[in-house]
Amino acid sequence: MLTLPMRYGTAIDHTVGCGLVGYFNRVRERPPVHNRDADEISIRRAESHDDYRAFTDLACEYLDSLGFEVDFQDVDREMAEAQRRYGEAGRGAALLVVNRAGEVVGIAALRDLGAGACELKRMYVKPTHRGSGIGRSLCETAICVAQRLGYQTMRLDTMRRMTAATRLYESLGFRRIQPYTLNPLPDAQFYERELDTSA
Numbered sequence: 001m002l003t004l005p006m007r008y009g010t011a012i013d014h015t016v017g018c019g020l021v022g023y024f025n026r027v028r029e030r031p032p033v034h035n036r037d038a039d040e041i042s043i044r045r046a047e048s049h050d051d052y053r054a055f056t057d058l059a060c061e062y063l064d065s066l067g068f069e070v071d072f073q074d075v076d077r078e079m080a081e082a083q084r085r086y087g088e089a090g091r092g093a094a095l096l097v098v099n100r101a102g103e104v105v106g107i108a109a110l111r112d113l114g115a116g117a118c119e120l121k122r123m124y125v126k127p128t129h130r131g132s133g134i135g136r137s138l139c140e141t142a143i144c145v146a147q148r149l150g151y152q153t154m155r156l157d158t159m160r161r162m163t164a165a166t167r168l169y170e171s172l173g174f175r176r177i178q179p180y181t182l183n184p185l186p187d188a189q190f191y192e193r194e195l196d197t198s199a
Contacts, residue, residue, distance in 0.1 A: 041105070041134060043141045046094035052083040054104040055094045062107070062124035085111060092118070093145050097125065097138055105129045108142045116152035119181075123156075123165075135164075139172055147195045154195055155180055160187035169193075 046055050056079045063075060078085065086092040086109045097106030106125035110118045120142055125135045146154050156174070158165050166189065174191035183190075 040100045042098050043138060044096055046096055051096060055107050056082050058104055058107045059122045062122060091149060095142060097134060106134055106138055108138050110142060110146055118146050118151040118154055120154055120156040135168060139168060147197055150197060151195055152197060153192055155192045157183050157188055157190050160189055
């Protein structure tokens with residue numbers, strides 16, 4: 001485990017690679033998280049059944065928080081198949097943000113879309129742990145994992161109303177594209193980012 005300077009409040013599993021030490025050395029200092037029982041954060045891949053249960057529990061919390069229905073995504077099936085869909089066998093990944101107490105406070109997932117593309121799914125940080133750059137660190141980690149898995153592009157869909165999320169994605173190099181998947185919501189937006197497979 002690589003533990004970063006505490007002013008970042010974040011540690012990361014070194015196995016994700018992708019020059020993360022350099023990235024965190026370059027990242028600007030951010031204000032501390034106000035919830036100090038989470039003053040050391042790690043980001044790691046889900047491996048065990050318990051890990052995936054924690055992932056799906058927080059994914060359901062995220063979905064409940066949206067304020068709109070996403071039944072068109074067949075969420076029940078997604079949660080039931082999370083370990084197969086987001087596990088290594090499916091060329092995916094489920095990422096867990098874990099605080100010092102062992103509580104999972106954030107998640108993200110990668111899903112194989114075929115043809116060298118993956119999709120970033122279910123990126124979420126609990127409200128009590130926002131405001132210190134954890135979301136950015138989580139998204140950067142997902143990008144690095146995708147590169148290590150050999151993906152050439154990463155795609156995602158989000159809502160125009162989710163302004164903080166869209167600002168984050170655009171600041172990390174995602175650009176608007178035409179719809180690549182079904183999302184009938186009127187303010188749906190679709191993004192793509194090229195990946196550096198040599199990283």
